[in-house]
Amino acid sequence: MLFSQIPGQQEIKQHLINTVQTGRISHARLFFGPEGVGVLPLAVAYAQYINCENKQPTDSCGQCSSCLKFEKLAHPDLHFSLPIAKTKLVDADKVVSDDFMPLWRVAFAANPFLSLEDWLDKIEVDNKQVIINVEESQRIIQKLNLKAYEAEYKILIMWLPEKMNPSAANKLLKVLEEPPDKTLFLLVSENTDSILPTILSRTQLLKIKPIEAAEIAQYLEFLHNVPASQAKSIAFLAGGSYREAQRLLNQEVDSNFPVFRQWMRDCYGNKIQDLYNWVESFSKEGRESQKSFLIYGLGVIRECVIFNHLGPNNVKLTGEELTFVTQFGRFIGNTNGPRIIAELNRACEHVERNANSKVLFFDLSLSMTELLKA
Ligand SMILES: [Zn+2]
Known part of the structure; x- marks a missing residue:
């Protein structure tokens, strides 16, 4: 994911790039903002930039071997923790995010702005109850204690830490505070109110605001070939969420x-x-x-x-x-x-x-x- 594939958010992108260029990368950062404004894509683009072998002033190169693996979310030093549950598709006694990686790669490639609802549809969870469980925390600790395979930094992106149950969260406190060398946590939240204060206090917070309507309109126009006037009106209705703009764009016409x-x-x-x-x-x-x-x-x-x-x-x-x-x-x-x-x-x-x-x-x-x- 390149920064340029995310509409707007110039200030945030520049800030993140500066942290890399000045060597001030925080070991635990919590990106938070409303659904659809690009919180997850920004975290992924940041992770890619950190490990890019040929960093440009405003973006990753998109062509080095690290970038190519990040593009497919297939870099061995990039890990994800996701809200999951046992489903028809992944049926094991104790599921962890790694079991869902093939589905996750497809879902993210189809839409980096995906919502939790989109993800639940993708993994076919019946009762819509997903969590990040204590087995996941154990797995995270194991994985991050290994040496990096090929990149400078091992990076764990946790999508929706608010879905951690208390035992999972408590288990992570120590590693969040003192992570192994060259290990980064990027937490991506839509609701920080549901995150334990002990987790929040161990991360550096980064608030992501809604995207400017003009930026959304521009992306709709150039990426989806939407006529200018329609792009403008969709962007107006989307309220700063690119996911909402996609919904409006693909809105099925009422059968009446x-x-x-x-x-x-x-x-x-x-x-x-x-x-x-x-x-x-x-x-x-x-x-x-x-x-x-x-x-x-x-x-x-x-x-x-x-x-x-x-x-x-x-x-x-x-x-x-x-x-x-x-x-x-x-x-x-x-x-x-x-x-x-x-x-x-x-x-x-x-x-x-x-x-x-x-x-x-x-x-x-x-x-x-x-x-x-x-
Ligand atoms: Zn690169």
Whole structure:
């Protein structure tokens, strides 16, 4: 992982590089910050930089034999401790992080900004209860007492130390305070409140702040080829989390969307026969899906009103839905907007009261046709 693959965080990157260049590398450092802002990628990039054989002023070289192994998280002097549990995929009596390394390498390569939720999905944990256990602490002590294989520093990255149970944490206190020579601990936390104070007091804290929206937008634009305006609006909604930006970017379109869009087009185009055919089939859907469709429609119309009054930056939709709102929004004005919302609300109530859905949706379609002309 190169520093350049992480959006923003210039100050932190420079600070970390300075610690290496001035020989002030702390033996136990705790990176902490909210999910998705790059806490884990920064720790991995830092570890790679520390052991890079051809350090550049602002990043690792990315090409030396150390960097190539770090790229795959396969360097023999790079160790990980992770929140885990016995799963279908890794079924042993006492699991340790090493058992999960193949899965971890795949998960991190797919997304260095992964969340705990992503990891749990990856390792297929049923009850969502994962910990860093005392066996893990024992393993850490054993491993770090060995000599480094080939790098100057042995580095242990512990992802989410807040998942250590007290016995695991207590077992680590001594080695955290007095680690073997040329051994570094990089702890990566999203919630320092759940970490034992005795652990916190033995580490140097490094707070990672949310990423600037402009930096996220730039990465979306250049790495994912997202159009500038969409990148900007996703970055705005992401609140400084690159993971959240990815979620918004890959957001699956609501299944109601294509149906609603077609319905609005037919209403606007006054296509009575098409509307009649649609009502014929849609009236056979269950009440819950009819209600969900109407509620979805209400949401889209509201976003149209927001788009018209507050501009595109305040619309909480992305992708095709956002495109639709930006085009369709101009047919929703101050007069017909509130009336359309009232009609959809009324239809919703009638669905709940078991009204004849064929009559209901055909009447509603005719009202929409009238209202969209206004
Ligand atoms: Zn290198």
